[in-house]
Amino acid sequence: MFGFLGNAVARFWPIVLAAWSLLLALSWAFAPDWNAVTAGGEVASLPEDSPSRRSEQLFREAFPDEYAGSNIVLVVARQGKELQEQDKKFIEQVLAPRLKQATAGAGDGKSIVARIRTPTEQATEILLGSEDRQAALVVIELTTSFMDPRNDPVVAAVEDVVGRLREEKGIPAGLALEVTGIATAGRDLIQAELQSVRAIERWTVVIVVALLVVLYRAPLMALIPLLTVFVAVQIALQVLALLAGAGILPLDREMRIFITVLAYGAGVDYCLFLIARYREELEGGAAPRQAVAAAIAHVGGAITASAATVICGIGTLAAARFAKVHQAGIVVPFALVIVLCGALTFCAALLRLTGRWAFWPQRLAAPAGGGSSTPDLPRRLVAQHVLPNVWEKLGPALLRWPGVIWSAAVAALVPFVVVAVLHYHDQIYNPISELPPDVPSQAATRTLEQHFPPGITGPLVVLLKSAWIDFSDEKNLEAVARLTNRLLAHQDELEIADIHSVAAPLGTSPAAKETLGFFPVSPQLFPAAARQRAIQYYVSHSGDWKQHLTHLDVVLRVDPFSREALSALDRIEDALRADLPESELAFVGATASARDLATVKHADQRRAEILVPIVVFVLLLLVLGRVTISIYLVLSVLFSYCATLGVTLAVFGLSHWGGYEGLDWKVPIFLFTILVAVGEDYNIFLVTRIKEEVGRHGPLQGITEALARTGRVISSCGFIMAGTFATLLSGSLLAMQELGFALAFGVLLDTLVVRPILVPAFLILLQSGRLGRLGQRQALEPEEVPPGAGGVRKGRRMSSECG
Numbered sequence: 001m002f003g004f005l006g007n008a009v010a011r012f013w014p015i016v017l018a019a020w021s022l023l024l025a026l027s028w029a030f031a032p033d034w035n036a037v038t039a040g041g042e043v044a045s046l047p048e049d050s051p052s053r054r055s056e057q058l059f060r061e062a063f064p065d066e067y068a069g070s071n072i073v074l075v076v077a078r079q080g081k082e083l084q085e086q087d088k089k090f091i092e093q094v095l096a097p098r099l100k101q102a103t104a105g106a107g108d109g110k111s112i113v114a115r116i117r118t119p120t121e122q123a124t125e126i127l128l129g130s131e132d133r134q135a136a137l138v139v140i141e142l143t144t145s146f147m148d149p150r151n152d153p154v155v156a157a158v159e160d161v162v163g164r165l166r167e168e169k170g171i172p173a174g175l176a177l178e179v180t181g182i183a184t185a186g187r188d189l190i191q192a193e194l195q196s197v198r199a200i201e202r203w204t205v206v207i208v209v210a211l212l213v214v215l216y217r218a219p220l221m222a223l224i225p226l227l228t229v230f231v232a233v234q235i236a237l238q239v240l241a242l243l244a245g246a247g248i249l250p251l252d253r254e255m256r257i258f259i260t261v262l263a264y265g266a267g268v269d270y271c272l273f274l275i276a277r278y279r280e281e282l283e284g285g286a287a288p289r290q291a292v293a294a295a296i297a298h299v300g301g302a303i304t305a306s307a308a309t310v311i312c313g314i315g316t317l318a319a320a321r322f323a324k325v326h327q328a329g330i331v332v333p334f335a336l337v338i339v340l341c342g343a344l345t346f347c348a349a350l351l352r353l354t355g356r357w358a359f360w361p362q363r364l365a366a367p368a369g370g371g372s373s374t375p376d377l378p379r380r381l382v383a384q385h386v387l388p389n390v391w392e393k394l395g396p397a398l399l400r401w402p403g404v405i406w407s408a409a410v411a412a413l414v415p416f417v418v419v420a421v422l423h424y425h426d427q428i429y430n431p432i433s434e435l436p437p438d439v440p441s442q443a444a445t446r447t448l449e450q451h452f453p454p455g456i457t458g459p460l461v462v463l464l465k466s467a468w469i470d471f472s473d474e475k476n477l478e479a480v481a482r483l484t485n486r487l488l489a490h491q492d493e494l495e496i497a498d499i500h501s502v503a504a505p506l507g508t509s510p511a512a513k514e515t516l517g518f519f520p521v522s523p524q525l526f527p528a529a530a531r532q533r534a535i536q537y538y539v540s541h542s543g544d545w546k547q548h549l550t551h552l553d554v555v556l557r558v559d560p561f562s563r564e565a566l567s568a569l570d571r572i573e574d575a576l577r578a579d580l581p582e583s584e585l586a587f588v589g590a591t592a593s594a595r596d597l598a599t600v601k602h603a604d605q606r607r608a609e610i611l612v613p614i615v616v617f618v619l620l621l622l623v624l625g626r627v628t629i630s631i632y633l634v635l636s637v638l639f640s641y642c643a644t645l646g647v648t649l650a651v652f653g654l655s656h657w658g659g660y661e662g663l664d665w666k667v668p669i670f671l672f673t674i675l676v677a678v679g680e681d682y683n684i685f686l687v688t689r690i691k692e693e694v695g696r697h698g699p700l701q702g703i704t705e706a707l708a709r710t711g712r713v714i715s716s717c718g719f720i721m722a723g724t725f726a727t728l729l730s731g732s733l734l735a736m737q738e739l740g741f742a743l744a745f746g747v748l749l750d751t752l753v754v755r756p757i758l759v760p761a762f763l764i765l766l767q768s769g770r771l772g773r774l775g776q777r778q779a780l781e782p783e784e785v786p787p788g789a790g791g792v793r794k795g796r797r798m799s800s801e802c803g
Helices: 002-011 013-030 051-062 085-104 122-128 151-167 182-216 219-245 255-283 288-319 323-359 377-383 390-400 402-422 440-451 474-489 510-516 528-538 563-579 590-624 627-655 666-697 701-730 734-767 773-778
Strands: 070-077 113-117 135-142 176-180 460-465 496-500 549-556 584-588
Touching: 002 013, 002 288, 002 323, 013 219, 013 323, 051 460, 051 549, 051 584, 051 590, 070 085, 070 151, 070 182, 070 440, 085 113, 085 135, 085 151, 113 122, 122 135, 135 151, 135 440, 151 176, 151 182, 176 182, 176 440, 182 219, 182 255, 182 440, 182 701, 219 255, 219 323, 255 288, 255 323, 255 666, 255 701, 288 323, 288 590, 288 666, 323 666, 390 402, 390 701, 390 734, 402 627, 402 734, 460 563, 460 590, 474 496, 474 528, 474 549, 474 563, 528 549, 549 563, 563 584, 563 590, 584 590, 590 627, 590 666, 627 666, 627 734, 666 701, 666 734, 701 734
Parallel strands: none
Antiparallel strands: 070 135, 070 176, 113 135, 460 549, 460 584, 496 549
């Protein structure tokens, strides 16, 4: 098949170039803007049947006028002093009217502002004022989710009001006015994502070009892979945007980052392996047309097999239930398929176009027996290898001490594997934590947390359903009061700062106790009008559970997204179920969504940890035909993954000493899938070459010969792949930085330790019979070399490697 493809490309290369150019032009002409057809947000990616998503729907039906998907919060505070009367007048007479006017006209179409709550009355002052009386909140509740693009004009309008007040000096002296809230943080997160995408795409191109030029020092040699991957990636992105715009394939904005980084890293690798074999064929005496055809015929299968490992490995993520992970399992393999096709056709056509000039100013080696010529000084300087061929020296050492070298390499990495195992579940599920600390919403949040509990902007909403209890009946309010008091009795254990309910509409804070003059909660002491207002707000008056559903708003002492909050939610649920065995419970809010995210992610992680190794093992078995070697290759990359995870935890833990809770939840699952798949990618190239060299040099010498021949080219590809992953560090989001470091380190670990040491050492032990009967049964058999397979002649090293 690859022989036919090679001949076709070599013969009809102008048609191939024209076809790819036409596809690129059409995709650019008809595809919509990526940002216009993609969405973002972790909660929106949860399965529809997750408990928090179902609870949100129930809340909307039961309280259609009360549901707020997100909010903008203005913090009004004085440092070290209580708010003054002029501050309250400023909020009531200046700030609130301007906010209503500005938000009413923000955006297009229907307003997304549900209500604006201000601390201008006694009741709202208790709810929105701080315990130290030094701060108050103005809350703008929105009907949209926290990363909905429709929030942007409203947030901008609010920030504009604050900015104008500062310019006009309309804020009382000494009064701080800052903007935060989850909608504001969501806007900042979207902007950070877009900035990260632009930075990563820019640095990916820069780093790939720089590495290609430094490693190969031939302009066209650098341009050909880059142009190939650029065209393929652009076509993939535009086709995906078309599918998203048509409603066929929902897409997350972050998918562009994964596609760009993986496609550039893998695509350049595929091109370089093809170019390396093309150069061998030229140096073996073939003309450019025959060299292109032979290169595709000889390495097309290996490139496709290694690509299939990456594509199928990452494709297992399509089985995930979390939408963002599920999408990655579809769109990344789709892009890699296009890149693979580009490498085997567009790149080959460019080689056919440029001929021997692809390697200028380097001089190709003369064919064996074809005489020799002395290159001029500039060509000699360019022809010097950047990477010293340490693999020629490593081979004899491995032949002499395979067990010792293998044991030393493993022993050096074991401590990091232990770190990974001990801290494997130290993960965070807070999307806001990805933001840089200097963005405005984060600075305002720090001010807010000086005066209020962290859970104030995202209370945990507990829905109580009972077919036997009419919560609108005043005589049943005492049951809710007793439940509220029982929760307060364990306030410290449950991390509860305050509770608002139909029995305690003003909450249970010291300010509420002081205003009411009594405690514990006792609704019978409320005025009748106050009880009716509480019933109107906290008891459902629509939907299937009319009057039989009420909600409690629980303000936590800890960050609603933190692991402490998730643990507190579990304890609160246990306590409520013990008290209300016959009632149904549901939970809404950031903490409930984060818990569902953790549950779904753990299930997806377990699924990936099973499926990816199985798929990779099956592909290895098909390519190599040896069970033992296939199992070992899978175990070697799993070991590399654990070591990489341990190093990443250590590095980021030390760099955020005292305030580091763990890796972002996306890092382990994407790191596992990508590193296992990409690691086997390089192993396939090495082992297939070993099979070829064993036929020429014998069972042991063939291993070291293959290592020496492929050392520079595979290592160069590893450095380029690591460089593309390292571009993730240029983004401003912490999760991207963690993943970028982990992937870059993992690829380098595979390039410098697993592939040149752990794999050859094991194969030497196996082939030499030191593993007993296992070696006799599972040793590699030589691959039959086709007659006239040009390129590498006995005794000549792969001259195309890095130079």
